[in-house]
Each structure stands twice: as C-alpha cells, then as structure tokens.
Amino acid sequence: MTKILVHSGFHKTGTTSVQKMLVHNRASLEHHLRILTKPDMIAACQAARAFSVRRHPADLTEFASEIAAVFEDVDPSDPRPLVLSSEDLSGHMPGRRGLKTYDAAPALMKAIADTALAVFKDAPDLTFFFSTRSADSWLRSCYAQHLRAIRMTLDFEDYRTQYAQSADLDAIVDDVRKAVAPNTVVSTPLEEAGSRPIGPLAAVMDALEMPGRTRRGLHVLPPANVSMPEELLSAMLEANRSNLSNAEVSKAKSEARRIWLTGDL
Template sequence: MRLILHAGFHKTGTSSIQNFLYQNKPTLSAEFRVLMRPKIKALCDCARGFSVNRNPLDQGLFLSEAAQALSALDPADPRPVVISAEDLSGHTPGRHRLLSYAATPALMQMLVQVADECLPGAELTFLFTTRDPESWLRSSYAQSLRATRQRLGWAAYFATLSPHADFGPVLDEIQTAVAPHHVFTAALEDSQTHPLGPATALLDLMQPSDALRAALVPVSPQNRKLPDPVLDALLHLNRSDLPKDEMRRRKADLITQALG
C-alpha cells in the first residue's frame, strides 16, 4: 500500500491544496483514497495536544487514534491513500506558548511506528509544504490576529518567532525520524507558476494517470490577505477589555467588510 502524508506546515498553501482535493475528489476517487481533517479530526486533535504537552498521556492518545485511523484502511484496496492535514504537525507556532514545530519529528515517527504495525510493508511518503520565512511569519501573524486574542504587535511577534521560521532544521529532524521513508518539500513560492497551484507538488508524488490529471480542475486561492489597517484594528480589539463574544462579533464584522 502507498500512503502519502501531507502533514504540514500551516500557512503554506495547505487550505488551497485541501480545497483542490475536495473539489476534485469525485475525479480523484477513481485512483486514490483521500482523507482530510474532517475524517481524522480526533487524530489531528491529539497531535495538537501532544505538541503542547509532550507527555505520555498525550503520546498514548495520539498512538491510539493513529492506530484506529490506519487500521480502518482496507489493505485490499489497490488505490494509494492520500492524507492532507497540517494539524498532524501539531499546533501552529505562536499559539499555546509554542515557538516552533519541535514536536513534529516525534509525531511523524509515531505515525511510521503505527503504520508499520497496522499496515505491514506500506510505502510511506511525506510531503511538507514550506514558505519564505518572513512571508510565513506575516501570514501566521495575520491568522493569529483573526483566530485568537493575539496581543503582540508585529515587531514583537517577529522577534519572538523569526528564529524558528526557517523550516530547514526541523525538516532534517523529520527525515531522520521517519527514515528510511522519504520526506519531500515544496515551497509555496514555486507553485505560483503552475496552473494547479500548490497542489502540483502533491500530485507529482501521487502520480495519477495522464487521463485523470488532465481532468482535474484548478481552484481559487484560499485565505485572502487582509489589509494592514484591518490587522491593526484586529490587534486593537484583541487588546481591548471587550467580552470574548463581543470581540469575536466585531472581528467577524471587520473581516467580512474587508473581504466583501
């Protein structure tokens, strides 16, 4: 069995890739089994929990959910399995006091361990999408302003997370952790010239037939960028003493107005 895991990183075109997989799923299903976060939500939640606490309980929960998810795959089905869920890498750095993807190598190693037990002989391939460090930091910061009560200004956020925004070192650790399986990377910037966008790198690893690939349709980019004045307004709301529900309502109104 071939198992292709696109397990991260956040804010590197992952939403666009998953929207592409969702929109093209009827076509892809002829040759592939595609799983995304809704189908493995419990596993993703356990990965995020482990990334924060790194304790034996969270490790056991992740291993248990991984075994349940992989055991549900029919080994008699000849179609390769494609899993795309960036939360398998843990929480996004910048949240829950996390500064980096330091837990990701251990999470990937546990997935290999469970695959070896549940799917003997499976061929695992890992894909991690990446992004220029400053571009990633800006996107990550904007998302944290939208989704959390992030109170740091841009300068402080950049100073805190920039030492960890180069994914090269953690990717080296991941390759060591999952050896002899292979880890491939694809930069978001390199996908801009491809008609199918960020999904191109994943498709290259999937190796669909020429006929299937020709039938796939592109999708619009996800998570449009918010203007700087809107980010400033979100930061102001995050720093306010408004009750959580009221703050969320005002933030939602701001974002809706900005994006139309």
C-alpha cells in the same frame, strides 16, 4: 504494498488550498486516490495538537492509537495510494499555546511511521510531504491568522522577533527526515508550487508520482485564506488590545472582516 502520502504541514503554506482542491475534485480523483482530510481523522488531529502542547508520552500514545484506527479502516488490497492531508497532524501552529516551533512534528511523524508498520501486514510505501514557505512571508501570514483567531496583542515587528525561530521550516523537515528514516521525506516551497496550473496541489501530485492525465480536468479553486490588508490587521489588533470582552472582540473582528469582504473597508 499500500502507498501512503502523509501531507502534514505546515500551516499557512497552501495546505487549505490543497485540501479544498482534493475534496472538491474527489469524484475525479477517487479513481486514482483515497483521500482523508481533517474531518476524516478529527481525533488524530486533536491528539497531535494535545501532544504538541503537553509533550506527555500518554498523548503520543493516544495519537498513535488514533492513527492506528485510521489505518485499520484502510483496505490493504486497494491499489490506490492513500493521502492523509492535515497540517494539524504536526501539532498546533507556533504562536498557539506557548509554542515557538514545530518541534513536536518529528515525534508525531515517527509515531505515524511506527504505527503504519504495526498495522499493515506488508510494510507500506510511506512518504511524508511538507509544503514550506519563505520565512518573512510565512511569519506575516501566521501573524495575520493569529490576529484573526486569537487575542494576539503583539505588533508584527515584536511577533517577528519573538517567533523568528518558528519560520525555519526546513530545519523541522530535516528533523523529521532523521526521525522517520528510511521512509521518504520531501518538501516543496509554496512560492514554487503556487505558480503551477493546479496550484499547491501540484506538489502533492508530484510526490505521489501521479501522471499528467490524472491532473487534467481538475477544477481549480481560487486560493484559500488570502492575505488581509494592513487596515484590517490594524483593526483586529486594536480590538485585541481593547478592554472589550472576548465575545465582543470576536464580534468586532468578524464585523471588520465582513466590511473588508464587501469592499467597504
């Protein structure tokens, strides 16, 4: 029986740190795990994001097809657990493309579960793992990401009001649990996992029931995508609200971030 862990969210809950740690420590972990991150399943992630926006059955079918292609490359005789880690498997982050929540995630996770049953001769031992985060902290982190990546023009208070529903990550986890039953669904808050010796990766290791000896000796990386100061966020908001072209806004935000990273802001 193939053991599979799907770590599919959520954005801004330590997922990038987990993936960087998995890739950075691949040489040590590959004796115990098979690891796939976003670069290993780009088409599946693209299909998941497309479905989250359009909700067209054809997009869900395309997603299932791409996940099938991922699973068909898996050797069922290999005893090592398989880890799929990409927050994009749950679709776009709320705030992008008009999305207010992760309500596409249950259908996407069910497609993964159904596809796994269809591809593997023996039903796999399938677990869905989600990292979560307290509402206000998560909204602030998402807002900063939007300021940086897109032309978000809302101030934080307006953003928090409009997207408050998106922060109920536990409700999405509950919906996933119903959608993929009887498969296992677990979640761990970033506030709990982030304080552990190997950071958010510890929660993934727990979900895989990896023994302590597998964790010892891992090289711990600093947190990825750390929070930005208010001065930098204000500069990015000002650029987004300006009359500059999109290219000029992007350049201005990159320059502001460069100045911050060099300590001159």
